[in-house]
Amino acid sequence: xxxxxxxxxxxxxxxxxxxxxxxxxxxxxxxxxxxxxxxxxxxxxxxxxxxxxxxxxxxxxxxxxxxxxxxxxxxxxxxxxxxxxxxxxxxxxxxxxxxxxxxxxxxxxxxxxxxxxxxxxxxxxxxxxxxxxxxxxxxxxxxxxxxxxxxxxxxxxxxxxxxxxxxxxxxxxxxxxxxxxxxxxxxxxxxxxxxxxxxxxxxxxxxxxxxxxxxxxxxxxxxxxxxxxxxxxxxxxxxxxxxxxxxxxxxxxxxxxxxxxxxxxxxxxxxxxxxxxxxxxxxxxxxxxxxx
Amino acid sequence: xxxxxxxxxxxxxxxxxxxxxxxxxxxxxxxxxxxxxxxxxxxxxxxxxxxxxxxxxxxxxxxxxxxxxxxxxxxxxxxxxxxxxxxxxxxxxxxxxxxxxxxxxxxxxxxxxxxxxxxxxxxxxxxxxxxxxxxxxxxxxxxxxxxxxxxxxxxxxxxxxxxxxxxxxxxxxxxxxxxxxxxxxxxxxxxxxxxxxxxxxxxxxxxxxxxxxxxxxxxxxxxxxxxxxxxxxxxxxxxxxxxxxxxxxxxxxxxxxxxxxxxxxxxxxxxxxxxxxxxxxxxxxxxxxxxxxxxxxxxxxxxxxxxxxxxxxxxxxxxxxxxxxxxxxxxxxxxxxxxxxxxxxxxxxxxxxxxxxxxxxxxxxxxxxxxxxxxxxxxxxxxxxxxxxxxxxxxxxxxxxxxxxxxxxxxxxxxxxxx
Numbered sequence: 001x002x003x004x005x006x007x008x009x010x011x012x013x014x015x016x017x018x019x020x021x022x023x024x025x026x027x028x029x030x031x032x033x034x035x036x037x038x039x040x041x042x043x044x045x046x047x048x049x050x051x052x053x054x055x056x057x058x059x060x061x062x063x064x065x066x067x068x069x070x071x072x073x074x075x076x077x078x079x080x081x082x083x084x085x086x087x088x089x090x091x092x093x094x095x096x097x098x099x100x101x102x103x104x105x106x107x108x109x110x111x112x113x114x115x116x117x118x119x120x121x122x123x124x125x126x127x128x129x130x131x132x133x134x135x136x137x138x139x140x141x142x143x144x145x146x147x148x149x150x151x152x153x154x155x156x157x158x159x160x161x162x163x164x165x166x167x168x169x170x171x172x173x174x175x176x177x178x179x180x181x182x183x184x185x186x187x188x189x190x191x192x193x194x195x196x197x198x199x200x201x202x203x204x205x206x207x208x209x210x211x212x213x214x215x216x217x218x219x220x221x222x223x224x225x226x227x228x229x230x231x232x233x234x235x236x237x238x239x240x241x242x243x244x245x246x247x248x249x250x251x252x253x254x255x256x257x258x259x260x261x262x263x264x265x266x267x268x269x270x271x272x273x274x275x276x277x278x279x280x281x282x283x284x285x286x287x288x289x290x291x292x
Numbered sequence: 293x294x295x296x297x298x299x300x301x302x303x304x305x306x307x308x309x310x311x312x313x314x315x316x317x318x319x320x321x322x323x324x325x326x327x328x329x330x331x332x333x334x335x336x337x338x339x340x341x342x343x344x345x346x347x348x349x350x351x352x353x354x355x356x357x358x359x360x361x362x363x364x365x366x367x368x369x370x371x372x373x374x375x376x377x378x379x380x381x382x383x384x385x386x387x388x389x390x391x392x393x394x395x396x397x398x399x400x401x402x403x404x405x406x407x408x409x410x411x412x413x414x415x416x417x418x419x420x421x422x423x424x425x426x427x428x429x430x431x432x433x434x435x436x437x438x439x440x441x442x443x444x445x446x447x448x449x450x451x452x453x454x455x456x457x458x459x460x461x462x463x464x465x466x467x468x469x470x471x472x473x474x475x476x477x478x479x480x481x482x483x484x485x486x487x488x489x490x491x492x493x494x495x496x497x498x499x500x501x502x503x504x505x506x507x508x509x510x511x512x513x514x515x516x517x518x519x520x521x522x523x524x525x526x527x528x529x530x531x532x533x534x535x536x537x538x539x540x541x542x543x544x545x546x547x548x549x550x551x552x553x554x555x556x557x558x559x560x561x562x563x564x565x566x567x568x569x570x571x572x573x574x575x576x577x578x579x580x581x582x583x584x585x586x587x588x589x590x591x592x593x594x595x596x597x598x599x600x601x602x603x604x605x606x607x608x609x610x611x612x613x614x615x616x617x618x619x620x621x622x623x624x625x626x627x628x629x630x631x632x633x634x635x636x637x638x639x640x641x642x643x644x645x646x647x648x649x650x651x652x653x654x655x656x657x658x659x660x661x662x663x664x665x666x667x668x669x670x671x672x673x674x675x676x677x678x679x680x681x682x683x684x685x686x687x688x689x690x691x692x693x694x695x696x697x698x699x700x701x702x703x704x705x706x707x708x709x710x711x
Contacts, residue, residue: 019294019356023389029382047419054405054416061407129403133396133420134379289381290306 034282041136051143055118056150070151071158073114074106081106081223094225096254097166105222107159108180108249111152112188112242113213119144119192120209123200127292137285138278141193145185152181159253171255180248183270187241190274197284200292220246226262238262241269294391295353296472296503297377302350302386304372304527307343346372347527350386356471359494359504361514361521361535363542366675369527370507374474377505392471392503395421397462406450410441410460413449417464431467438493439463459486466493473497476507491517509652511539512680542583551584551676560597566605566659566668569636570595573676576642584678586650586696590643592622594657597636604630605667606660607639614652617694625663646698649691650680 041048060066078099085091086098093101119141123130126140163170199205220242221229229237237243244259244266251258347369354360364370375381377388378396403420404413414435418428428435436442439459441452449457466473475494494517498504508514514521514535521538523531531538552572560567575588584590592609608623624639626632654675659667680691 019296019391023298023391024393025379025388025390027376027379027383027388027390028386029384044419044422046423046425050416050419050425054408054412057412058405058407129420131380133403135420135422286382289375 030286033279034286036278036282037136041138044135044139047135048139048143048146051139052146055143055147059147067151067154070154074103074110074155075158077106077110078103085223091224092228094227094250094254094256096168096250100162100166100168101225101250102223103159103162104250104253105220105246107152107155108184108246109217109220109222109242110155111148112184113216114151115145115148115185115188116192116195117209117213118148119188120195120199120205122192123196123288124203124206124292130292131289137288138193138281141196142189145189145192148188149181149185163253168254170253173252173255173258176248176252176258180245180252183267184242184245186274187245187266187270190270190277193281194273194277197281197288200284200288216240216242222246226259238265239269241266241273293355296356296391297352297354297505298389298391299350299352299377300387302347302373302376302388303345303384304347304369304376304381305343305384306346345384345527347376347383350527350529352522352529352532354503354505356392356503357498357501358520359498359506359518361518361538362505362507362524363509363511363514363521363538364524368524370524371476372527373524374476374505374507378474390472393422394472394474395465395468395470396474397465397476404449404457404461407448409448410445410452413460414464417461418468421465421468423468431469435460435463435467438467438489455486462486462490462493466490466497469497470502472503472505474505474507509677509679511542515539551674553674561670562597562668565598565600565661567597567599568594568657568668568670568673569597571657571673573674584676586648586678586680587645587698589645590648590678592641592643592655593638595636595638596659598632599634600632600661600667601634602631604628604662605632605637606663608658608660609641610656610658612654612656613649613694614654619648619653619694623658630662647695648678649693649696650678652677 060069063069065072081102082099086093086102091098096104122140122144123137129135129140130137195205195209217223219237220240221237226234226237226243226247238261244262244264247259248263248266250256350373362370362373372381374396376383377390378394403417405416408416414432415425415428418431419425436445439456439462441456441460444452444456449460452460473494491513494504494506498517504517506514506518518535520533521531521535522529523538523542531541551574552570554570555561555568560569562568570593572591572593573584574591574593575582575584576591578588594607596607598605604625604627606623606625608621610621611619613619622641622643624641626637626639652675654672656669656671657673658669661667
């Protein structure tokens, strides 16, 4: 939409009557591929922080159970799957007690699916901002993803409790956890921001998304181990960037060896998706205010 | 001196119908994508006529410290211009160069979240307007002071009165201290006391060498606050000179008629009984394209098709002001002998002068039969503005009060002392 040319003097808020030699902002019709303008996003980092805080505060206002919802969702899902798959179907779980196994997968999956749902709907939900003020639009879906991290942390507390209960020790592999969380967040950001931009134009997304997320739950080794999948289908499974990450979470919680190949594929796919999404977002962003 | 805002050949094209159907479904897009090549083969006309220019060939420069008013009827392109300047939407042609930080107040309270407290909203709104957190913290007391909401800082804003809400919102934006401040119609709402304060703050901002773009329907405020004013019509600048001159031109020329609506025969609203052909609000003995002044007699006129033979038809108008206050319920019984035949009728009413205050009004029209049965009701038929043409010794605030009757006053001498 517009190009920011910043010189140090120009950023000074109170330069008085002394105008910068070059314009601070040039507004022109955009052509070609648009730059990502990471510097501008950095300038607005406080807004990211405040919008994230807003999303968190607002989410549990006027709810009875408040932050307990962060635990209820993965816990209830875990109990259901434990009953049907663990008990009745006797699903293998790589020698980990099935409830713990399932919860360890559902924990990051819940974060991921909530993050893409919330960020996917975030632009449409902030119409009043988009049509009234300028700021880098990417901040809106990014704040939705970031707000989900708190829920993740709360739900992680329960995992620690479960590990004590089942007497599963913590190994050095846990050091990989922050890396995994960063990649899951970036993947969620990429997918979420792309969906949010599409959602501005095509409201079909709102209906398709819950269904796709449900499919994702079964297309990712969350309630079953990847080892259960026949070797010839493994490759198909690892094209799903969440596969390597979910397996990685289990390795970091339970101390089993990491599948570096699978993790590498996930990391590479995350980066590709993120960049693709960011550039498409920039392209679609130009017409948000006109069509939202 | 160099300009702080430079606008060159700016244009913005919209697709008609985009507003009515703002988002499409995937299916429509797929269908359209499939159709496009087929239409092209058929040699279908390129859809050039479903586009219109909301702005075209706009050129102007603003010097630092200038206060420029922007006036024009609704739909003249003011909002589009502001949206481009504040980077909400992208221009189709042309170029704008800004040599300073810009803050726009397109709608007071943008980005407020009802569930959050006043304190939280100050930070949220400040950040949305581009302030850093430390900057907001530094100005926090000033903002709270200006808004006069100390006791309610930790109350969610959904429990605020609309006045408090407004004060807080304006306070945040006005204390942002940008080099360029864009203000759109903030003065249309809020009580007189607060409006005074806002205008004072704007003057303050201007005196400190900041540049202000002020969009308003309040001609007196524009005349008093701005040295210069631009007038837009059909997306083009038709006047750019001293505020006085532009305002006079706008008021006298009556730039376009927005207070008349005509419907094509096959689009006439109504039902089998009654259909409305035309509605108009204008000053008595004035052509319909002239602006309404507070001192005019106002004519309400409606042309309708009556399809009910031999009945008593009545027309009533409900007049509301811009804050939704019901100002008046006026109307006429078109016949009382039960003999009004079918055909096209025109009902005209004349409203006495000096009653309506200078504001924006809207009205609904209702047709009835035999003073009991409602035949047809139409909400928000038309919006019209009543303008003030009196300068009251530099008091340029909107005149307070719902009505402003012209009274006759007299002061008589009674005695030297009270006995």
